[in-house]
Amino acid sequence: MLFRVYSDNRMFEEAFVVYDYMEENGLVIEERSCFVILLALKKCGEVDLLTRFFRKMVDSGRVVIKVQSLTLVIDVLCQKREVERAKALMDEMEGKGIVEPNVVTYNTWLKAYIARKDQNGVNAILNLMEERQVAHNLITCDLLIQWYGSSGSFEEAEKLFNNMCERELEPDVFVFTTLINWNCRKGNLERAFALFDELTEKGIFPNAHTYGVLISGVCKAGQMDVAEILVKETQNKGIDVNIIIFNTKIDGYCKRGMIDEALRLKVVMESKGFEADVFTHTSIAKGLCKLNRYEESKKFLIEMVEKGVTPIVVSFNILFEIYCKEGNLAEADRLFRELDDKGVLPNNFSHNTVIDGYCKKGKMDQAHRLRFEMIQKGLLPDVYTYTSLIHGECIAGRVDEALKLFKEMLLKGIKGNAMTYTAIISVLSKGERDEESFKLYDEMIKLGFTPDDRVYYSLVGSLHKSGPHDAAEQK
Incomplete structure (x- = not known):
């Protein structure tokens, strides 16, 4: 009782003294009392004390x-990302025959990996479970889905979901919601x-999250009338x-x-009492x-800050896009330099937007x-970075620089898009390098x-420049 009282009141060092006294005097130490202090230590985040006591x-x-x-x-060690330490402890307990994991x-383990x-960690755990004939339960299936x-x-x-049904392991609302979510994300x-x-046929009640992912899916597909119906259905079922x-x-x-x-x-x-947030x-x-x-748009973002709502990187990306479209590169650059002071890390989109703005103005x-x-x-240039730079070099008439960037992009395993090829074909055609342009x-x-009109105009124009009319027409 004294041991438990100390545990409940977070007097852990005093609890350890009682434990040592019991051990020294040969008194029976109940496992459930020990579990109480382990639980209390977990709630307090005392990882070192917890592992010390378990030892x-x-x-x-x-x-x-x-x-x-x-x-x-x-579980505590995994939450602290000390997965290897946790693995060593489990191997020790199992190796000494003290206790077997269930x-x-x-x-x-699975959740931690x-x-x-x-991927390797997940596969290792699944192999161990199969090897030791530990059957998956509902939580295992939910995690794996x-x-x-x-x-x-x-x-x-889907295969795992069907397997659950065959084993009469009834999926719960979380499993269904996860599957609905992923199907919505891929547009199915x-x-x-x-x-x-x-889900409804099985008598399982969808929750706010279930409706949320469905509404998100139909909104992304542009089916706003369906979204409206789902929102009304949510309200009719008493779900806020x-x-x-x-x-x-x-x-x-x-x-x-x-x-x-x-x-x-x-x-x-x-x-309805909800304050508009950053999203x-x-x-x-x-x-x-x-x-x-x-x-x-700018006014809306300024009002957001004035209301005390902290902007995220996407908010700043909108401003970069506006300033670059307006040709106000000085303001875009000023804001970009201020991001560090605001505690916001610019992402690929931030850099690409401003890079594209510079390229269109010829500021290479x-x-x-x-x-x-x-x-x-630590950010890697992508196809949009390279396409902007290639387009900029093309505008400046620097064909070799554009080709150099194009080859560098391909060497890094980045595949060009339609805009990349359009830009490079256009500049090669102007330079009367029709063989290279046709190859591209x-x-x-x-x-x-799918090539657009600009590609065909460029190619036809290069043929008229490079040879007799009949040869050009034939080609």
């Missing part, structure tokens, strides 16, 4: 170590709604529409250019920017400088890109 339990030889105690310690222990996106979905292995996720709304129907659902719908309206509907919904959201403001500002309503030195800074920050045209077609 006491093991070394004493007087406490029966049960699997729940081992699992608790492993499905809950393996699930703890999934959080680390460690999430893992397969995030890895893009949708077939494996038919399958998502089929799963939703199956949260700010995530409101933001999802607002974003959907903005992407379709229905900015008035988005602004109306913002008013409805605020009338609300950013979605509307982005929608206004797409409609070329730049001043309104500044564009290349920004690419160098990008690499120094063939490559463009092979990659499945």
Whole structure:
């Protein structure tokens, strides 16, 4: 009782003194009392004390170590990302025959490896479970479906789901929601709604998250009327529409250019007691920017800051896009330099937007400088970075520099897009290098890109320059 009282009151050092006294005097030490202090140490985040006490339990030889105690310690170590230390402890317990892990222990491991996106670790745990004939439970299946979905292995996720049904291991709302979410993300709304129907047929009640992922899926597909029906259904079932659902719908309206509907919904959201957050403001500002309503977009972002809402990198990216479209590169550069002071890390989109702005204005030195800074920050230039730079060199008439960048991009394993090929073909054609331009045209077609009028005008123009009329017409 004294031992438990100290544990409940977080007087851990005093509890250890009592434990030592009991051990020295040959008193029986109950495992459940030890589990109480392990639980208290976990709640307080005392990882070192927890592992120290568990070691006491093991070394004493007087406490029966049960699997729940081992699992608790492993869970704490995994949460602290000390996965190797946790693995060594489990191997020791199993090797000495003290305690064997169960499905809950393996699930703890699985969760840790999934959080680390460690494919080898996940496979190792699954192999161990199969080898030791530890059957998957509902939590195992839920974790694996999430893992397969995030890895893009949708077939494996569906296969596991079907296997659960065959084993009469009834999927819960979380499993269904995970599968609905991944199907929505890959644009397979038919399958998502089929799963939703199956969920309701089994008597499982969809929660706010289930409706949220469905609404997000139909909004991304531009089906705003379906989103409206789902929101009404959510309300009819007594499920509160949260700010995530409101933001999802607002974003959907903005992407379709229905900015008035988005602004109306913002008013409805605020009338229900929800404050517009950074995602609300950013979605509307982005929608206004797409409609070329730049001043309104900037004003919206300024009002957001004035209300005490901290901007995210996407908010700043909208401003970069506006300033570059307006040709105000000085303001774009000033804001870019201020990001560090604001505690915001510019991403690839931030760099690419400003690089593209410099390239269109022919300021190639500044564009290349920004690419160098990008690499120094650990960001890798992508197809958009290279396409902007290639286009900039083409505008400047530096064919060899453009080709050099094109070859560098391919050597780094970055495949060009339609814009890349259009720019490079255009500049080669002007330089009367029609053989190279036709070779790139063939490559463009092979990659499945559709050439536009600019490509054909460039190619036809190069043929008229390079040879007799009949030869050009034949080619």
